[in-house]
Amino acid sequence: MYSVSVTAPVNIATLKYWGKRDSVLNLPTNSSISVTLSQDDLKTTTTVSCSDSESYSVDQLYLNGKLESLESLRSQKCLGELRKYRSEMEAKDGSLPRISEWPLRIVSVNNFPTAAGLASSAAGYAAMVYGIARLYRLPLDRSELSKIARQGSGSACRSLYGGFVAWEMGSKKDGTDSRAVQIADVGHWPGIRAAILVVSASKKEVPSTGGMQLTVGSSDLFEYRVKNVVPPRYKEMEQSIIKKNFEKFAELTMRDSNSFHAVCLDSYPPIFYMNDTSKRIVKLINELNKSQGRNVAAYTFDAGPNAVIYYEEKDEHLVLGVLNEFFGHLPGWDKKRSINYSLPDRFPIDLFNKDIFSQGVSSVILTGIGEGPKETQEVLKMP
Numbered sequence: 001m002y003s004v005s006v007t008a009p010v011n012i013a014t015l016k017y018w019g020k021r022d023s024v025l026n027l028p029t030n031s032s033i034s035v036t037l038s039q040d041d042l043k044t045t046t047t048v049s050c051s052d053s054e055s056y057s058v059d060q061l062y063l064n065g066k067l068e069s070l071e072s073l074r075s076q077k078c079l080g081e082l083r084k085y086r087s088e089m090e091a092k093d094g095s096l097p098r099i100s101e102w103p104l105r106i107v108s109v110n111n112f113p114t115a116a117g118l119a120s121s122a123a124g125y126a127a128m129v130y131g132i133a134r135l136y137r138l139p140l141d142r143s144e145l146s147k148i149a150r151q152g153s154g155s156a157c158r159s160l161y162g163g164f165v166a167w168e169m170g171s172k173k174d175g176t177d178s179r180a181v182q183i184a185d186v187g188h189w190p191g192i193r194a195a196i197l198v199v200s201a202s203k204k205e206v207p208s209t210g211g212m213q214l215t216v217g218s219s220d221l222f223e224y225r226v227k228n229v230v231p232p233r234y235k236e237m238e239q240s241i242i243k244k245n246f247e248k249f250a251e252l253t254m255r256d257s258n259s260f261h262a263v264c265l266d267s268y269p270p271i272f273y274m275n276d277t278s279k280r281i282v283k284l285i286n287e288l289n290k291s292q293g294r295n296v297a298a299y300t301f302d303a304g305p306n307a308v309i310y311y312e313e314k315d316e317h318l319v320l321g322v323l324n325e326f327f328g329h330l331p332g333w334d335k336k337r338s339i340n341y342s343l344p345d346r347f348p349i350d351l352f353n354k355d356i357f358s359q360g361v362s363s364v365i366l367t368g369i370g371e372g373p374k375e376t377q378e379v380l381k382m383p
C-alpha cells in the first residue's frame with residue numbers, strides 16, 4: 001500500500017472566470033486572476049492511497065465522511081490523466097511498481113462548508129490532483145498539474161499555487177496552454193487580508209457550470225465583457241499586484257465583481273447570486289472607502305451571496321472597525337477578541353440602520369493570503 005496526505009487552499013477570484021469555450025476540456029472564455037487564501041483558516045485535507053489488496057476493489061472517494069461518486073466525467077478525466085502519466089513512467093522504467101493499475105482510495109475533508117460558494121471544488125480538486133501526483137511521484141510542475149485540476153473544476157487550477165495567481169485562458173483547441181501561473185508569491189505582498197462574510201452556507205441555487213452556459217448563450221453584455229473589459233483589466237490588475245498598488249487593485253476587483261454579476265443579471269432568464277444582504281455589504285464598503293478618501297477595502301462576490309472583502313493589514317483597524325460594528329456578535333472573531341475596535345473617523349454611521357444592516361450574515365472568517373498545496377503528516381482514515 002502506498003499513501004500520501006496533502007492539504008490545498010481555497011482561492012477567490014479578483015478577476016472572474018465566467019464562461020466556457022469548451023465544456024469538455026473546461027476551457028474558459030477569459031483569463032482570470034485570484035488570491036489564494038491561507039490554509040490556516042480554510043483548507044482541504046486529502047489522503048490518497050492505492051493498493052492491490054482485496055479491500056481496494058474500485059476507486060473510491062470519501063468526502064467529509066461520506067462515500068461520493070467518482071463517476072462524473074470531471075473526476076474521471078483527472079484520475080485518467082494522472083494514471084496515464086504514471087503508466088508511461090512505469091512503461092519506461094521496469095523497476096517502478098505498477099501502481100497505476102491499482103485502485104485509488106481518496107479520503108478528503110473540507111474544514112469549511114462544501115458546495116456553498118466558498119470554492120470547495122477548487123480546493124477539493126487541487127488537493128486530489130496534487131495528492132495523486134505526489135503518490136505517483138509524477139515529475140510535473142504545478143502549472144502542468146493545474147491543467148489536470150482545471151478539468152475537475154476550472155477555478156481549481158488556480159489553487160495549485162499560493163499568492164496571486166492567473167489562469168491564462170490559452171488559445172489552443174486542445175487546452176494544453178490553458179493553465180495557472182503565479183503572478184507573485186505570498187512573500188511579495190504578505191499584508192493582504194481577507195474577511196469572508198458568510199451570508200449563506202447552504203447549497204447554491206444555480207451551479208456555476210449551468211450558470212455560465214446560460215450566460216454564454218443568452219447575455220448580450222457577455223461578449224462585451226469578454227472582448228473589451230477583461231483583456232485590459234487583466235493587464236492592469238497584474239500590474240497593480242506587481243506594484244502593490246492596493247487602491248487600483250481594489251477598484252479593479254470591485255469593478256470585476258460588478259461586471260460578473262451584471263452578465264449574470266443580463267442572462268435570460270436572469271441569474272441572481274447577490275441578495276439584499278450582499279447589496280448592504282457593498283454599501284458598507286463603498287461608504288467606508290468614501291469616508292477615507294481612498295479604497296481601503298474591496299468586496300467581491302462569487303456564485304452566491306457570500307462576500308469576500310480584501311484589505312491591507314495596515315488598514316485592518318478601519319475595515320474591522322466597520323465589520324465589528326455590524327457583525328461583531330457573530331462567530332469568527334475569536335482571534336481578534338482582545339482588540340477593541342471602534343468605528344473609523346468620518347464613517348457615516350447615520351446612513352445605516354444597524355438592526356437591518358446586521359441581518360443576514362451567519363458567520364465571519366478572518367483570514368489572509370496563503371501558500372499553495374503541500375504535503376502533510378496528518379493521515380485521514382476511511383470513515
Ligand SMILES: Nc1ncnc2c1ncn2[C@@H]1O[C@H](COP(=O)(O)OP(=O)(O)OP(=O)(O)O)[C@@H](O)[C@H]1O
Binds near residue numbers: 207
Ligand atoms: N475535498 C474535496 N474533494 C473532492 N471533491 C470535492 C471536495 N470538495 C468539494 N468537492 C467537489 O466539489 C463539489 C462542490 O462544488 P460547487 O462548485 O458546487 O461548490 P463550491 O466549489 O463550494 O462553490 P463555488 O465553486 O461557487 O465557489 C462537491 O459536490 C464535490 O463534488
Ligand SMILES: C[C@@](O)(CCOP(=O)(O)OP(=O)(O)O)CC(=O)O
Binds near residue numbers: 026
Ligand atoms: C464565480 C466563480 O467562482 C466561478 C467558478 O466556477 P467553477 O470553477 O466552480 O466552475 P466549473 O469550471 O464549472 O467547475 C469565479 C471564479 O472563481 O473565477
